[in-house]
Amino acid sequence: MEPLSERKNVGFRIGAVIPAAGLSSRMGAFKPLLPCAESTVIESAVSAALLYADVVAVVLGYRAGEIQTVLSNRFDNRVKTVLNPYFRESDMLRSVQIGVGVLRDCDGFFLLPGDMPAVKPVVFERLIGAFDGEKEVIYPTYGGRKGHPPLVHASLIAGILRYHGGGGLKAVLKDCSVATVETEDIGILKDLDTPEDYAEMIHGGL
Numbered sequence: 001m002e003p004l005s006e007r008k009n010v011g012f013r014i015g016a017v018i019p020a021a022g023l024s025s026r027m028g029a030f031k032p033l034l035p036c037a038e039s040t041v042i043e044s045a046v047s048a049a050l051l052y053a054d055v056v057a058v059v060l061g062y063r064a065g066e067i068q069t070v071l072s073n074r075f076d077n078r079v080k081t082v083l084n085p086y087f088r089e090s091d092m093l094r095s096v097q098i099g100v101g102v103l104r105d106c107d108g109f110f111l112l113p114g115d116m117p118a119v120k121p122v123v124f125e126r127l128i129g130a131f132d133g134e135k136e137v138i139y140p141t142y143g144g145r146k147g148h149p150p151l152v153h154a155s156l157i158a159g160i161l162r163y164h165g166g167g168g169l170k171a172v173l174k175d176c177s178v179a180t181v182e183t184e185d186i187g188i189l190k191d192l193d194t195p196e197d198y199a200e201m202i203h204g205g206l
Contacts, residue, residue, distance in 0.1 A: 012131055015106040016053035016149070017099035018045055020114025021061025021087035026193050032067050034198060036117045041192065042067055043074055044117035049110055049149075050078060052124035057102050058114065059095040061087025093160075093168045100157050107133065109157075111169075112149035118187030118201055119149065126181045127151040136176035140188045146180065147188030 020042055024031040032042035039047070042058070049056050060067050061084045068081045082102050084095045096111065103109055108131060110124065123140050128151070130138050136153045139146040156176065163172045192198050 012107040012128070012133065013054050013105060014052065014128060014131070014151070015103040015109040016049040016056045016112060017096055017103070017109055018042075018049060018056060018058045018112050018114050019084075019092050019095035019099065020045075020067060021059050021064075021084040021095045022092075022115075023062050023088070027198065028195060030063060030066075031115050031192055031198075032063075033070065034192075036201075039074070040070060041117045042114050043070065045112055045114050045119070046071065046075065046079055048117075048119055048121050048124065049112055050075070051121050052128055053110060055080065055103060055106070057082060057099040059084050059099045061085075061095070091168050093163070093172070096169055097161055097163075100160055103154075103157070106154050107131075108151050108153050110149040110151055113191055115192040116148050116187070116190065117192075118185075118190050119147075120185045120187055123183050123185050123188055124149070126183060130179060130181050134177075135179040137173055138179045138181060140183045140185070141180045142183055142186050142188050144182075145189060148191075149188075 020032050034041045036044045046056060057080045060081055064083055071079050080102055082098055084098050086094055127138050131151055136156055138151040160172055
């Protein structure tokens with residue numbers, strides 16, 4: 001894979017926010033540290049983002065110390081971890097707000113939930129290739145369906161931080177200018193909520 005300095009749109013500084021603060025209640029096991037490939041779910045998500053992001057912020061909550069230890073041992077200081085103290089009662093938007101709050105001097109950021117380890121690196125590459133500093137959100141699609149990670153323009157960060165209404169991040173972004181990039185990666189649609197989701201990922205080779 002070509003180094004970041006040789007890729008298209010190298011003039012843009014791109015961050016990534018990875019919310020991983022949840023209780024994993026529907027899974028019945030702690031999702032971030034479930035085995036995935038040769039590491040764990042959270043390591044797989046972070047590894048993919050790090051290939052194309054200059055800075056990665058992982059937002060932790062439940063069992064934060066365990067995840068922080070794993071990430072520190074694997075990635076040293078290439079990953080920022082930040083705590084969502086409201087993880088038991090808040091939705092993902094609160095974690096996103098906390099995550100973007102630690103990004104500095106970025107032109108845009110990927111948003112990748114920590115339970116989506118099957119997104120292939122080429123998706124990040126294609127999104128960066130489409131990032132022109134004009135469209136506010138660029139979504140990857142599979143079969144025409146939008147998935148993760150969207151690439152969000154930094155001009156939206158202030159509005160994200162100010163928002164306290166209902167509807168989560170979708171409500172914040174609903175009136176934004178949008179572009180899409182079609183991919184061949186069904187992994188952009190696959191999050192791990194249940195044991196069945198996890199089994200499908202492991203046995204399906206995603």
